[in-house]
Structures are given as structure tokens and as C-alpha cells.
Amino acid sequence: MTDAAPPARPEARSPRGFADRRGADVAAERRIVARVSEVYERWGFEPLETGAFEYADALGKFLPDADRPNEGVFALQDDDEQWMALRYDLTAPLARFAAQNWETLPKPYRRYAFGPVWRNEKPGPGRFREFVQCDADTVGSDRPEADAEIIAMACEGLRAAGLSDGQAVVRVSNRKLFDGLFDAGDVTDPVQRLTALRAIDKYDRLGWEGVAALLGEGRLDESGDYTKGARLPAAVTATIQAFLGSAGEGSRSQTLDAIARIGGLGAAGEAALTELSGIDRALASMGVDQAAVRFDPTIVRGLEYYTGAVFEAELLLDTTDDKGRAVRFGSIGGGGRYDDLVARFTGEATPATGFSFGVSRLASALRAAGRAEAARRGPVVVIVFGEADMQAYLDAVAELRRAGIAAELYLGRAGMKAQMKYADRRGAPAAILLGGDEIAAGQVTIKDLDAGRALASDLVDNEAWKAARPGQQTVPRGALVGTIRGIIEASSITDGAHE
Amino acid sequence: MTDAAPPARPEARSPRGFADRRGADVAAERRIVARVSEVYERWGFEPLETGAFEYADALGKFLPDADRPNEGVFALQDDDEQWMALRYDLTAPLARFAAQNWETLPKPYRRYAFGPVWRNEKPGPGRFREFVQCDADTVGSDRPEADAEIIAMACEGLRAAGLSDGQAVVRVSNRKLFDGLFDAGDVTDPVQRLTALRAIDKYDRLGWEGVAALLGEGRLDESGDYTKGARLPAAVTATIQAFLGSAGEGSRSQTLDAIARIGGLGAAGEAALTELSGIDRALASMGVDQAAVRFDPTIVRGLEYYTGAVFEAELLLDTTDDKGRAVRFGSIGGGGRYDDLVARFTGEATPATGFSFGVSRLASALRAAGRAEAARRGPVVVIVFGEADMQAYLDAVAELRRAGIAAELYLGRAGMKAQMKYADRRGAPAAILLGGDEIAAGQVTIKDLDAGRALASDLVDNEAWKAARPGQQTVPRGALVGTIRGIIEASSITDGAHE
Known part of the structure; x- marks a missing residue:
């Protein structure tokens, strides 16, 4: 249906004064x-x-x-x-x-x-x-x-x-x-009364001098606008x-x-x-x-x-x-x-x-007032290494969701590095790595992204960071839900500013 | 501000196709x-x-x-x-x-x-x-x-x-x-394709005969409207x-x-x-x-x-x-x-x-599908006998609300009978009666409105009903919350049709 497209592309914008909230x-x-x-x-x-x-x-x-x-x-x-x-x-x-x-x-x-x-x-x-x-x-x-x-x-x-x-x-x-x-x-004129009430309503902002002007002849504000007064x-x-x-x-x-x-x-x-x-x-x-x-x-x-x-x-x-x-x-x-x-x-x-x-x-x-509450964590992200092991990825996602843990499969087509970046931007507490070796050995590798973030800020040396593999652990596949629960409970992130 | 009222009264109605939901x-x-x-x-x-x-x-x-x-x-x-x-x-x-x-x-x-x-x-x-x-x-x-x-x-x-x-x-x-x-x-014309797709979309409703007409020359429906076909x-x-x-x-x-x-x-x-x-x-x-x-x-x-x-x-x-x-x-x-x-x-x-x-x-x-759930019960209604005992009424309301029970004081000016009718229409599980005698004796009378409704349908004789005072009990004031809890738990009303 390509020729149903309009000749010029519309601009992606919303009318002024209407907000998107995420x-x-x-x-x-x-x-x-x-x-x-x-x-x-x-x-x-x-x-x-x-x-x-x-x-x-x-x-x-x-x-x-x-x-x-x-x-x-x-x-x-x-x-x-x-x-x-x-x-x-x-x-x-x-x-x-x-x-x-x-x-x-x-x-x-x-x-x-x-x-x-x-x-x-x-x-x-x-x-x-x-x-x-x-x-x-x-x-x-x-x-x-x-x-x-x-x-x-x-x-x-x-x-x-x-x-x-x-x-x-x-x-x-x-x-x-x-x-x-x-x-x-x-003072019997209802318009005069309403004008006076609206003047008094501004007491908080204008103080008595301003209100007095509006109850009298009128007031010229800082922007040069003149408001007619109530003439009480x-x-x-x-x-x-x-x-x-x-x-x-x-x-x-x-x-x-x-x-x-x-x-x-x-x-x-x-x-x-x-x-x-x-x-x-x-x-x-x-x-x-x-x-x-x-x-x-x-x-x-x-x-x-x-x-x-x-x-x-x-x-x-x-x-x-x-x-x-x-x-x-x-x-x-x-x-x-x-x-x-x-x-x-x-x-x-x-x-x-x-x-x-x-x-x-x-x-x-x-x-x-400093009373904003902790944002809900992003979902656990299951990384995709290849098409062949899709069943293993989907099983892990389903198991986490059944346990009440927000989880998702990465659905794009990008490589490992982009997937880890994606998980980070989603505010994921952890990424799940199920490579061929892990699957064969009945194991799963779990990357604690909060721990990784915390350690990364301490380890200035990039090579040292790589060697330490902060927050990464390989556990038996059966321990997946329990390990993720532990990571989420330990996480003390109090804002949602992951993006 | 009576003279701010418009000369003619507007009619209380909403535009067609916009519903009020309660x-x-x-x-x-x-x-x-x-x-x-x-x-x-x-x-x-x-x-x-x-x-x-x-x-x-x-x-x-x-x-x-x-x-x-x-x-x-x-x-x-x-x-x-x-x-x-x-x-x-x-x-x-x-x-x-x-x-x-x-x-x-x-x-x-x-x-x-x-x-x-x-x-x-x-x-x-x-x-x-x-x-x-x-x-x-x-x-x-x-x-x-x-x-x-x-x-x-x-x-x-x-x-x-x-x-x-x-x-x-x-x-x-x-x-x-x-x-x-x-x-x-x-078939390359996008309009022809879309017409055909919309015809096929009606298969469920029109059956093959109807769809075939719309894929061909066109179709005259029961109301006499003619729809041009896709001419495939x-x-x-x-x-x-x-x-x-x-x-x-x-x-x-x-x-x-x-x-x-x-x-x-x-x-x-x-x-x-x-x-x-x-x-x-x-x-x-x-x-x-x-x-x-x-x-x-x-x-x-x-x-x-x-x-x-x-x-x-x-x-x-x-x-x-x-x-x-x-x-x-x-x-x-x-x-x-x-x-x-x-x-x-x-x-x-x-x-x-x-x-x-x-x-x-x-x-x-x-x-x-018969899967509508039990409506939330209306609030317990505290009856007003007179102005002098307002404090006692408000105390009872506050105590129920603190216990997590929806409750309210009757805020109109009508008599006892109208108040009981009001409580019934609100779907109240119970009405609270705090007359001067009850207050003096440290007691409270509780009318179980569900029990009252059930009994009323059995007792055809109005005098007998009055004598039986169905579902009404006087208990120590300290037993108010517990008694109301018992009534709410026992109530097995599954719809909200009290009005």
C-alpha cells in the first residue's frame, strides 16, 4: 500500500500544551x-x-x-x-x-x-x-x-x-x-463584586498594595498590562x-x-x-x-x-x-x-x-517534598545469542513471569553489546545469558546490572573491569528464579533514572 | 449572584453517544x-x-x-x-x-x-x-x-x-x-484491494454469498443501501x-x-x-x-x-x-x-x-460470561436522630473508617424512615442507630440490612415484620466494629443492584 502514503511526510509532533508521559x-x-x-x-x-x-x-x-x-x-x-x-x-x-x-x-x-x-x-x-x-x-x-x-x-x-x-x-x-x-x-453590582473577589484572590501573590490598586482604579503590572479595578x-x-x-x-x-x-x-x-x-x-x-x-x-x-x-x-x-x-x-x-x-x-x-x-x-x-517513591524496576532481559536456542530463552522468560518477576526476551536483531546497553536503559536488574555452553551444562549466567554499575564506577581501568566481570555469576539453571529474586531484593535503587 | 443566572435554564442532558457510568x-x-x-x-x-x-x-x-x-x-x-x-x-x-x-x-x-x-x-x-x-x-x-x-x-x-x-x-x-x-x-489498484479486504472482513457476518457479491459488482443490503463491489x-x-x-x-x-x-x-x-x-x-x-x-x-x-x-x-x-x-x-x-x-x-x-x-x-x-464479580458493598450508614449527639455519630463513623470499613454519616435533613430508605439504596450492609438511650447506656443498635431484606420477603404481614425487628441487635458500643465485620462477612450479596 505504498501509494496510499501522503505525498509529504507529516512531522512527528503533538499540539502545544499536550504532554506525553512515560x-x-x-x-x-x-x-x-x-x-x-x-x-x-x-x-x-x-x-x-x-x-x-x-x-x-x-x-x-x-x-x-x-x-x-x-x-x-x-x-x-x-x-x-x-x-x-x-x-x-x-x-x-x-x-x-x-x-x-x-x-x-x-x-x-x-x-x-x-x-x-x-x-x-x-x-x-x-x-x-x-x-x-x-x-x-x-x-x-x-x-x-x-x-x-x-x-x-x-x-x-x-x-x-x-x-x-x-x-x-x-x-x-x-x-x-x-x-x-x-x-x-x-456594593450591589455583581460584576463589581466579582472583580473585587478576583482581586482579593491575588493577595497571596500581589500583597496588599497590589490588591488595593485592583480594588480601586486599577493596576499596571510589570509586563505593562493594565487591569481595570473594582472601584470600591x-x-x-x-x-x-x-x-x-x-x-x-x-x-x-x-x-x-x-x-x-x-x-x-x-x-x-x-x-x-x-x-x-x-x-x-x-x-x-x-x-x-x-x-x-x-x-x-x-x-x-x-x-x-x-x-x-x-x-x-x-x-x-x-x-x-x-x-x-x-x-x-x-x-x-x-x-x-x-x-x-x-x-x-x-x-x-x-x-x-x-x-x-x-x-x-x-x-x-x-x-x-522528597516523597516520590521507588520506581518499579525494569524487566529482567533475556539475551539472544542465536535462533537455534530460542526455546531455552523463551522458557526462561516464561518461568520468570510465572514467578511474578517482570521479564522479557530481547526482540531486536542487534549484537551482544547493544543488547547489554538495551538492558541497562530498560532499568533491568539483571540480564540472563544462555549461551550454548550454559545450556549444554544445565546452567545459566546472570549479570547483576546494579552491581555492575556500582563496580564500574569504582574501577576506572577498563581492562580491570573486564577481567573482574563484576556482578556476573553462573548458577545451575534451576536456581534462576531464586538468584534473580536475591538480586532484586538487594537492589536499593530508589529512582527510575535509567534512561 | 442570582442575577448571574442565565435568562433561560439549560436542559440537563449530555451529547448523544457519551455515557455516564456509576x-x-x-x-x-x-x-x-x-x-x-x-x-x-x-x-x-x-x-x-x-x-x-x-x-x-x-x-x-x-x-x-x-x-x-x-x-x-x-x-x-x-x-x-x-x-x-x-x-x-x-x-x-x-x-x-x-x-x-x-x-x-x-x-x-x-x-x-x-x-x-x-x-x-x-x-x-x-x-x-x-x-x-x-x-x-x-x-x-x-x-x-x-x-x-x-x-x-x-x-x-x-x-x-x-x-x-x-x-x-x-x-x-x-x-x-x-x-x-x-x-x-x-489486482494492483490499492483501492480495489482495500475494498476487497473489507468485503472479506465481513465473511463472518454475511457468509460467502454476501462476500462474493462485494468482491464482484456490489451488494444491496436489507436496508436498501447499495455497496459498490471490488470487481475482482x-x-x-x-x-x-x-x-x-x-x-x-x-x-x-x-x-x-x-x-x-x-x-x-x-x-x-x-x-x-x-x-x-x-x-x-x-x-x-x-x-x-x-x-x-x-x-x-x-x-x-x-x-x-x-x-x-x-x-x-x-x-x-x-x-x-x-x-x-x-x-x-x-x-x-x-x-x-x-x-x-x-x-x-x-x-x-x-x-x-x-x-x-x-x-x-x-x-x-x-x-x-457470568464472570462479573461481586460489587463492593455500599458504606455503613450512621443515622442522625438530632444535632445534640453529632459527636457520637461522627465518632462511630471515624472508628469504622479507621478499621477499613466504608462508612458515612447521613448528611441530609430527612427523618428516620427516609434515612433507612437512603441506607437501603446505598447498598449499605448495616445502619447504625445511636439514640439518646443507647448513648447513655454505652450501647449501639445495629440494623443488619441484608438480614432485614431477606426476612422482609418471608414475613408478608407488616405488623409481624415490625414486631420481629428483623436483623436488629443492640450491643455494647465497644463491639461496634466487630459486629459490623461479622455482618459484612456473612453477607453473600453478589450483585450491586440496590438502586
Whole structure:
């Protein structure tokens, strides 16, 4: 079919912002998903998988800074002219699913989900247009215990994934604190409110000066971009400043007391304090440490749809980037209460709360925290000397696999030296040599590649290395599995960097 | 933010051909993926994950019956005007990845992958536009041992997923058999060849009469659609008939002998026999049963890109459909050798072979084969009597979760009766009742919901049922975990149909 080939060869490249992930990286992310799933199921959350596409109107426009239609999403028109788009998170599909199946679902409905989400944004270093999220949500409960459960479960999930106590903190606040403050200050325009919330959300990065500019006329950033401000009344801005200043390192109830003392919260703000108190009581009942979950009024979350409690999980580690510079890792997940999202469809208020984290981001965090686990070893490689003894090679491979040891026959056509190099690049713990002499004598030669690597770095003299044949032993054929087991157990390689 | 709500409410529905999957269905598919992954890694295959989008030119046009640009795929234009499309299988992305990274990959490169693929086709019952595939491929080996390994590993993967010996067969043939036959009969037009191959691929469904029509002038099917035929010379059609008739139930080498006796195979056909014989030898060395893997010249596979051996895995079970009618389950996966797919990018011939199956389809097959496993039980539900005793409820939940038992607090606001109904619909093995009296007495009442269900079906008299309080016991609070363990172990529920 040679003439079916296109006239010009396509270039082997993938679209920007879409990554290929191999071996150890894939394994690390799968481990996170498996362990977090185990925790979430033990807490009574049921797995749910929805399709990649939703109708654009069902998805809504809740991405920050995305006011144009289909901005930020990958959208296309179906055969019947309806616009559909790839999901940009797992919350919007849950709201659609819950609304569609509300009558038949057990209520409250607890579900967790993981899978890819897509953002049609400008990709950059570490910024992808496709990434895996993992969410847990409870739909149909207005209880503070529901929020507390989500927060406490997120903490247990992060620990199960590999973070130690003290390596992460979940900061919690409540959107209604600002609702009350806006009400009290006569800020009624929803666009103005959202602009102000998104400004406050940048407190962590910009500090008070930057936020103050964005709450006022606007701000010119270092790149020369001008962002229009929320133009809040000065009195409201002053209360916000006091507010943000109340974030301390005290206990949760101490922080609530400090916020209450500021005053000017309006009815919504008082309701927020009551809700946060309920969450605090439930967290205490669940034995959640004061250091693991804090109240912090600087937490806002950029998404428009939050209506009550908001959470943000942050890694408490200074780490280093690729160039060895110290960087703060920052947020690894978040969530909150979104009581209006199901009502978009049904018209009936349906309280809901949830937490979400990026799986690749958590994997990076674990690497940064020095908690990456030993990569699975590569397979044992059986070397091919010639066609005649194929049966003996295949027998050895089969015997190792039956014993639960990853093993393979070298399937190329290259010589001995290239085969040994191949085994090394595969991260093989050992290579199996079954030459004619060994087969005739009922023996097998096993090359311990880790021992070989270690010795090679000591023996600078190439001839001496050859003479020593480091890590090579000839044993009776019946001792194959036992010898390989010994080599794998002795190997203390802790990374997968064999390639 | 009530005035941020859209003027009209969107309808809660998902695009046609995209399914939501819950609880037990999700768990069944994950179990398959986990078990097959374990086998594939033990056989030396490395996991790989690529992005959902590929450039359209990199993806190529290899879907059957898709001759128009972007036909059959979900495509859209990127910001830079380049067309990209969601992958329609996992083979095309692998070819792109291998071509892009060929210099740095260990060669031959063995990888497996699973994930969603998308086909922009007309959806129908059981026919989705998104489904999960699981592939394993070896790139860079022309050895028949590579094909044999893929076939043998597919058999072990299917067994690990839950199929018994004898429930599936892999049928193997070689495209070059037909290449040789076309060469010998002077059929040189590649379009004519592909039309003929796709006709032969329908032998299973249409029988010889139907195939003969498609190899000749064309065929009018029952729905009134006319398919243009391949217009092969009569002599070639006659040889094909003899060919298809040689598929027997004999051993692999007997089938090869029968094919050889037909003759007229040309040089390519002779090469096919040599390759199949090499595969047979390797399969025998790997201990693969004659009944598990057969040679069968009726196997063609519809995809254009196959160049040598082709495989098809079929379920050997007559099963029943939703309406109780007997149906043949048919193919659950397949694959073959595609030596030109990497060369599309690099211009250098790179032999490759692989096997793919649909994960949902295998899950259906396992259900049909009566091999679906017991669904995981729902969580134990702790009933809420009032706010005052929340601490006692949360303590019980925490204690059960710590013991590894899935448990939850009822988080709604409904009364006792609704809570018991909720526990039942969640598939809970038990409900925990901690009333004021129980708490004061250091006790807990446990309702065994399975026992309750069983007894309820015996006791027709509602009053008698109430008096008997089936499956309800009050025990010391310290006996909570032990009692629940006993109930879960005794429960012999084998399906998840609680909703």
C-alpha cells in the first residue's frame, strides 16, 4: 500500500500544551489516584465517570477571565448544529449529571471522579491544556458537617498519596464574609463584586498594595498590562484591609473571634461566621488538627460559582525549581460550596460542596517534598545469542513471569553489546545469558546490572573491569528464579533514572 | 449572584453517544484495567500516556469508511490555524510518539496504554462516540516472536481480567496472504484491494454469498443501501473462496498445510506462511494452547494500515441480550502488524505489532460470561436522630473508617424512615442507630440490612415484620466494629443492584 502514503511526510509532533508521559511518571500519578480512591470510597463516596463532552450551555461559563463565548474551552458544533465543548473541570459535569438524575439518586449524593479536563489557554512551562483532576463532592447537603467531611477527607487523601503531617495545610474561609461586607457597603453590582473577589484572590501573590490598586482604579503590572479595578468605596476597601490582616496563625476559633471583632459584616457575614463555627465543631469531632486546617479570610477562590465555604490546600514546603532556585510550591487544590450550580438546570436550590486537586500537580508536589517513591524496576532481559536456542530463552522468560518477576526476551536483531546497553536503559536488574555452553551444562549466567554499575564506577581501568566481570555469576539453571529474586531484593535503587 | 443566572435554564442532558457510568460499572472497568496492566508490566511493557489531541496530519486517515477529511473524528482548528483532532485509537498516537522519540527510546520499544478514544460517528444502542481502549504494542521488532508475545500476552490479559480458558479464542492470519493472491491475480489498484479486504472482513457476518457479491459488482443490503463491489477477476474470487473454506478447527500447523495446498499464493503469500509458521513455533514455545490461538484465513481486520499478521479475539459464548434473545458476542479485540505507520513520519521502515481491546466491551463480555464479580458493598450508614449527639455519630463513623470499613454519616435533613430508605439504596450492609438511650447506656443498635431484606420477603404481614425487628441487635458500643465485620462477612450479596 505504498501509494496510499501522503505525498509529504507529516512531522512527528503533538499540539502545544499536550504532554506525553512515560513509565515512572505514569506510575506515580496512578499510585496517587489509586490511594486517594481507596480513601474516598472508604468515606462513602461512589465513583462516577462522565463523557469528555458536554453541551456548551450545560457547561456554563465559569472559567475565570473568560467572558467571550467558548473562550477557554475546546468547543465544536455537533452534526445537529448544537455546540458542545470538552469539560474544563469535573464540577460542571457533576452538576449536569445530578440535575439529570436527581429523582433517582440516593440523596445526599456523594461521588468522586478523576479524569482529564481541558483548557484552551495559552500553554507554558508546567502549564498544560490537558491535565488530570480528582474531585469529591456531596450534592444535597447544606450541613456544615458536609463541608467538614470534604475537608477532612481531602487531608486524609493527601496523606494517603504520600504527604506527611505538616507538609500541607487546608485554608478555609467563606464567600459570604465578603457578600456581607459588600451588602453593608452598598456594593450591589455583581460584576463589581466579582472583580473585587478576583482581586482579593491575588493577595497571596500581589500583597496588599497590589490588591488595593485592583480594588480601586486599577493596576499596571510589570509586563505593562493594565487591569481595570473594582472601584470600591474607600470604606469597604478599608474593611477588606482589616479583614485580610486578621489572618493569623491562631486556632480556628481564634481567627473567627478576630473576624467578628472587625465588625461591619452584615447579615450574610454573620451567617458565614455561624457556618464556619459549625465546620470548626465538626472538624474537631473528626479529630482534625488545628495546624492541618486553618481559617483564613484571605482565601477567596477565583471561580464565580462559590456561594459559601471555600477551601484551598497549600503545600508547606520551600522547594527548588529545575534551575535550583528556591520557589514556593503554593496551592495544590481547593474547592468550596456551590449551592446554585444544580439550580441552573432545575430551578430548585440544591446545596453542594466539593474539593478538587490536580493529579500531576500533586505528583510534582510529592517529588518536591522528597516523597516520590521507588520506581518499579525494569524487566529482567533475556539475551539472544542465536535462533537455534530460542526455546531455552523463551522458557526462561516464561518461568520468570510465572514467578511474578517482570521479564522479557530481547526482540531486536542487534549484537551482544547493544543488547547489554538495551538492558541497562530498560532499568533491568539483571540480564540472563544462555549461551550454548550454559545450556549444554544445565546452567545459566546472570549479570547483576546494579552491581555492575556500582563496580564500574569504582574501577576506572577498563581492562580491570573486564577481567573482574563484576556482578556476573553462573548458577545451575534451576536456581534462576531464586538468584534473580536475591538480586532484586538487594537492589536499593530508589529512582527510575535509567534512561 | 442570582442575577448571574442565565435568562433561560439549560436542559440537563449530555451529547448523544457519551455515557455516564456509576459505581459498579466504573469499578468493573477499573478492575479490568488494573489486572491487565499488571500482566502487561510483568511482560516488560512500559506504560505510556499521550494527549487527547493530535495534529490531524499526524493522526492520518485510517478509520474504515472515512474518506472525507476529518470524517469520523472530532476535529477543530487551533489558534495557529492548524487542524487538530481527538485520537480515534491509541495506535496512531504511539506511531507519532515513537517517531518523535526514536533516537532516545530503548529499542525495541514495548509499551501499553489505556484511555478514552473518540469517534465522531452516528451513535446507537451500545455504540458510543467515546470509549476506553487498552493497547499493547512492540515497535522496532520484525521477529515473529514479537507477534507471538503480543498474542500470548493478550490471552493472559483476558484470563487475568476474568475470562476462563475456553471462553475466548484469538484467531490469527496474515494480510500478505491476500497481497500474494492479489499480486498473482494482477489486482494492483490499492483501492480495489482495500475494498476487497473489507468485503472479506465481513465473511463472518454475511457468509460467502454476501462476500462474493462485494468482491464482484456490489451488494444491496436489507436496508436498501447499495455497496459498490471490488470487481475482482473471477479466478481471484474463486481462490479467495477456497481460502476462506480452509479455515478449520485443526491445529495451527494443519491450517497452514491446508492453505499451502490451495496454492496461487505468490511470493507475498509464501512469506506470510513463513511468518505464520514462526509465530506458531514461538506460541508453542510459550505454551499457548492450540484451542486458545488458531490460524484462520477469514480474519482480515478492516484497518488499512496492517501489513502482516492480523489477530482477532473472539468470545466463545452464546449469550442473551436485554430482551433475553440469544446473541453471539463476537469480537472483543484485535490487532496486527503495521510496519509502515512509523515510517509515515520518519521515512524509515520500522516494524511494529500490537493488540487492542475495548475495556467497556470486555466488561460487557465478562457480564455475559457470568464472570462479573461481586460489587463492593455500599458504606455503613450512621443515622442522625438530632444535632445534640453529632459527636457520637461522627465518632462511630471515624472508628469504622479507621478499621477499613466504608462508612458515612447521613448528611441530609430527612427523618428516620427516609434515612433507612437512603441506607437501603446505598447498598449499605448495616445502619447504625445511636439514640439518646443507647448513648447513655454505652450501647449501639445495629440494623443488619441484608438480614432485614431477606426476612422482609418471608414475613408478608407488616405488623409481624415490625414486631420481629428483623436483623436488629443492640450491643455494647465497644463491639461496634466487630459486629459490623461479622455482618459484612456473612453477607453473600453478589450483585450491586440496590438502586
